[in-house]
Amino acid sequence: MKRKYNYFLLWWLHFFLFPVFGQEVQLYQQFNGRFDFTFIGNTLNTQENLGILNSPCIINTFSSAQLDLQPEDTIEKAYLYWAGSGPGDFNIKLNDIDIVPDRTFNLTQSTSGLIFFSAFKDVTEQVITTGNGTYTLSELDLSEIIPNYCQNATNFAGWAIIIVYKNDNLPLNQLNVYDGLDYISLGNENLNFSLNSLNVIDNIGAKIGFIAWEGDSGLADNETLRINGNILSNEPLNPASNAFNGTNSITGSNELYNMDLDVYEIQNYIQPGDQTAEIALTSSRDFVMINAVVTKLNSQVPDAAISIDNFYLECDSREITVDYTVYNLESTNPLPANTPIAIYANDVLIEITATIDVIEVNGSESNTITLQIPNEIPTIFELTFSVDDLGDGTGTVNEINENNNIDVEEISLLLSPEFNSLEPIFSCNEGFSVGTFDLTSIENLLLIDFSNTISFHTSFLDAETKQNPLINLTNFQANSGTTLYIRIENEFCYSIATVDLITKNCPPTVYNFISANEDGLNDYFFIDGLRDIFLNFEIEIYNRWGHLVWKGNQNTEDWRGEVTEDVKWNGSISVDGTYFYLLFLNDPDYPKPLQGFLYITR
Structure with missing residues (x-):
């Protein structure tokens, strides 16, 4: 059984301890390809909330909606939003499956001090599994909280699912999903926000959709919805003076009490080359909350991205060989040949190269380049590959996403171990210039970094190949003038030091x-x-x-x-x-x- 909460206490705690006045609507996810979107959802209100004197203060705990995609439509993503009065009910069910939100939103109406909520859940897997059919959201129970809201007609609850689907018969589109929770009402009559990350190539077929809460069809006082200064309308369902009037553009219903699932054609209000769109809402009386916005634009553009796959270093060399790949993923058009690539070391431009061939949609091109790192760059630095970059941060290609063009790798140049030079080691002549030498003290005299390891060899070749190391270091016999080769190793490189063994005639x-x-x-x-x-x-x-x-x-x-x-x-x-x-x-x-x-x- 679902636990019942003291919603008035939760409201009081939220208002006095956690004052929140809304969250700005921002880009959540972008899709590029043959995509489109639709809405399903329903209200939990039994009728429009007209105030405590005009309607009963009751609300349902469940409602249903129907999904009817075409057979050739393939679901890509499904995002569930639910909202209502009060601090929030975040334990609900969708088709009897428990839902806990991935994210939540809250706002406080400045004039009344009342708080409202919405929640988000990615339900893609469930919707793909269920497919077309009836979706029922249940156990959204606000019955104990709405008495505090009925008196000023702000009691509501509802839910909606944004469904992004793919269809090979669609044109190549860019589809953006924005969300947050902000509002307009008496005392806060204007709401403006920008939809960024747009890339308008062709405005034919462009459309925009809104998930909005708490709008009333009976309140039409200066209630407008604008894009780039143009009032949106869809007569007779959505008049220009009453945009948020409890309607569903998908089904044509005007009984979606206190919520709106509205879609508008906007091809006349945006222009090719636009990267943002300005949204403006006004209302002199009606309290309206915007929760999510979806845009669909015809978008025939590439999207260059790059990765540093491997790099190869040599000891005591500032030459680096790098394997890299340029991608054209999440795109809707081929990436042109000769797209520039700038390469930086610690933000200093050290090389400019370019792609070779045209890279098709979802394609890639891998190449290798050898770089000479300037002496003024320290031995530890950041290597940055930036595609569609002329070397000054500007590009030549209009892309879907200009923020995924770089890859950075920290590089540590490989240095051979440093060491101290050694004086000759002397031993008494034991006959015919042969002496016995103790080599155990050499390590302390030779090493600068004692994490390095050493081995002794009688020839340079053995030291290079790490062959035939000396075993007996305490009593090593050798002729006078013998040179020993000492291999000094760190994790990657080695050095070879020498020491001469000299016998001398000690007093008899x-x-x-x-x-x-x-x-x-x-x-x-x-x-x-x-x-x-x-x-x-x-x-x-x-x-x-x-x-x-x-x-x-x-x-x-x-x-x-x-x-x-x-x-x-x-x-x-x-x-x-x-x-x-x-x-x-x-x-x-x-x-x-x-x-x-x-x-x-x-």
Whole structure:
């Protein structure tokens, strides 16, 4: 069961807490093609509201209307509007299907302070399913609210459906649906608004339709409806002096109490090239609300639109290749060849191109262009493609819709990672210029952005192709002069840095004790870090009296205490004791000989 509300309380709350004086009539939807429209609907009033002394204060909760389209008519859209006195009943049924509005409108009559409502629902799916037949709107219950309205004859409720249909036998038309909720009455005797987004190519067959509420046939005091200054009428149904008189132009009924579904021919009142039409209503007594307006114009025009489909960037390049498509959708005429396309980077014009071929209705043309982004444009910018644009915002084609001609894409140019240059890394020569290097500290020295990743390679080709990365970074052995290639990667690009590995001859370590007894321990004079490193070294051993007893180099064995020099000595083996050595490294880094004592025992 439908909940009953205290409508007087809702009215009081609305008036004092949410004062609204109406919503301007504006474009809601546009259709381009072989379209036309019709209305169905009905009032819930049992008779014209003549005031509490002249008519009973009652209202129905349902009413019906008949839809009769031709077999070749195909429903494109169906928009349901319902309206009435008070703050609104927004839970109704259409053919026993629950309806909740997509949008609502309210207004407050300035002289009386009374409020009124209308609501909108897209019922296309339901109407397509039902098709021709009877439509009944029910559970629109204003019975508790209208006592506050009957005394000044503003009690009403009603509903209407705008039906947009397609028929291949129709000419190509532009059909616009406008809606809102505004009014005229005593104290607010003039209402003016513009119907924009028109594109009058041919005025033959042009017509306009209105959904209006609360008009009374008995009130005809300065009640006019004008378009571009011309009074509209449709005698005898709609006299020039009584436009809103409870009539239905579709059915010819004059008993559509307190609502109007009126259609007028307007081909004599608009001209080719018009983009707007001025609507003016006057009334010195009757309270009339305008809820929806529909225009139908013969419209043989294209509608250019464009999309950026893909773009391709290269690292460290300001050259961009862009795939784009120009469309001629929702149109009624082909788009000419050579329609200009302007391309902007951050609103700076960087290129002008054009379509190649004629683009038919509902057709498209895809192309590719390579752009050079100027250096003054930052690396992150907006790329804009604008069709029908000569580069200054003006076009060459008269279009149905001039507001859908651009597509914008944010571009971030791809930059290779920046990095710090590296000094050579040194390691001690372990023999024949081979050293062991610890590479783990390089990352901290090299990277500027630590979100980047690195890998080490022994050739430039491996670094480029990311092949054969080094695994052991803590103990990497290499010859002196080896160059490592370091690949640094961000999400899109990479850089290659280099570092040179250099070995140097570190000071040798002298172990100055000899136990020349052939027990395998300290049997010879051992100097660590000498052989195969200082290749030209020379060693001289002297006894305590300063006599040379032995000389050696890279090509001799280590000294085991033998006497090889011509010295006054009994025997060829040195005696136990202290000796003196001179080590000539013959290396530029060590110009002076190393010297010291050594001890021999047997």
